[in-house]
Amino acid sequence: MRVELSFTPHQxxxxxxxxxxxxAIDVLRASTTIITALHNGAREVIxxxxxxxxxxxxxxxxxxxxxxxxxxxxxxxxxxxxxxxxAEYSTERVKGKSIVFSSTNGSQVxxxxxxxxxxxxxxxxxxxxxxxxxxxxxxxxxxxxAGTNGAFSLEDAVCAGMVVHELVKDTSLEATLSDGxxxxxxxxxxxxxxxxxxxxxxxxxxxxxxxxxxxxxxLCASVDSIPxxxxxxxxxxxxxxxxGRKDPPSAAAS
Numbered sequence: 001m002r003v004e005l006s007f008t009p010h011q012x013x014x015x016x017x018x019x020x021x022x023x024a025i026d027v028l029r030a031s032t033t034i035i036t037a038l039h040n041g042a043r044e045v046i047x048x049x050x051x052x053x054x055x056x057x058x059x060x061x062x063x064x065x066x067x068x069x070x071x072x073x074x075x076x077x078x079x080x081x082x083x084x085x086x087a088e089y090s091t092e093r094v095k096g097k098s099i100v101f102s103s104t105n106g107s108q109v110x111x112x113x114x115x116x117x118x119x120x121x122x123x124x125x126x127x128x129x130x131x132x133x134x135x136x137x138x139x140x141x142x143x144x145x146a147g148t149n150g151a152f153s154l155e156d157a158v159c160a161g162m163v164v165h166e167l168v169k170d171t172s173l174e175a176t177l178s179d180g181x182x183x184x185x186x187x188x189x190x191x192x193x194x195x196x197x198x199x200x201x202x203x204x205x206x207x208x209x210x211x212x213x214x215x216x217x218x219l220c221a222s223v224d225s226i227p228x229x230x231x232x233x234x235x236x237x238x239x240x241x242x243x244g245r246k247d248p249p250s251a252a253a254s
Contacts, residue, residue, distance in 0.1 A: 001173055002140040005160055005180035008147035009108040017112050021139060022119040023130060023163060026146035027155040028204045029084050030106025031123035032220045036086040038239050039228045041095030045237040047102070047110040051077055054102040061098060070102035074211050086219045105146040110232060113144065119232040120240065124159055124195055125222055129229040131166045138173055143181065148204045154191065155202050161188025196221040
């Protein structure tokens with residue numbers, strides 16, 4: 001098992017991720033928001049990179065079962081129903097809905113993975129399930145961090161480092177770590193003991209506090225609080241299901 005890591009989407013475009021097993025990470029906040037939405041009953045989340053493509057796609061889908069969600073600069077996009085705060089994605093608002101989602105950072109890494117062999121969405125909130133997913137398929141994979149505005153973000157790197165740390169504890173796995181994976185694991189050992197304190201200290205965490213989303217940091221820092229594993233299938237994210245289970249038709253296929 002070789003563990004690769006990219007700190008920004010520019011380091012891992014769709015060509016680099018093609019046919020790979022990919023763990024997508026955007027702690028603040030797309031990963032946490034998508035995990036929350038699907039846990040609270042959303043049918044699916046469809047990530048897109050631009051506001052224009054989000055509006056166009058939502059217009060092509062079925063009316064009242066589709067919501068537009070996302071942000072720019074941390075704030076809800078004008079005309080959208082939802083922003084990028086996990087707290088907004090309650091059962092009452094999202095159950096049974098398809099969500100067309102566009103965020104500043106997370107959407108790009110998710111769209112880059114559309115040709116991956118497998119891609120799952122990871123945050124601190126579903127860490128155990130992500131690690132179990134990787135243990136069950138001991139093959140090469142890449143941790144793909146969203147970063148912040150095209151640059152390195154400490155919270156994503158520490159989250160990736162937690163994945164690496166939990167895996168290398170398992171002596172039955174033979175893991176070879178890239179330099180990036182080694183660096184992330186070292187950052188986790190330095191900063192990962194108090195995740196909430198970490199999020200309060202990072203550049204993006206401070207920005208979210210400044211614009212009124214301090215409570216989101218607590219939600220995003222809650223390790224193993226949401227026991228679901230979202231998986232990208234083509235251009236749509238749904239909960240990972242048992243192989244024999246059939247899902248209802250997707251709005252994206254309408």
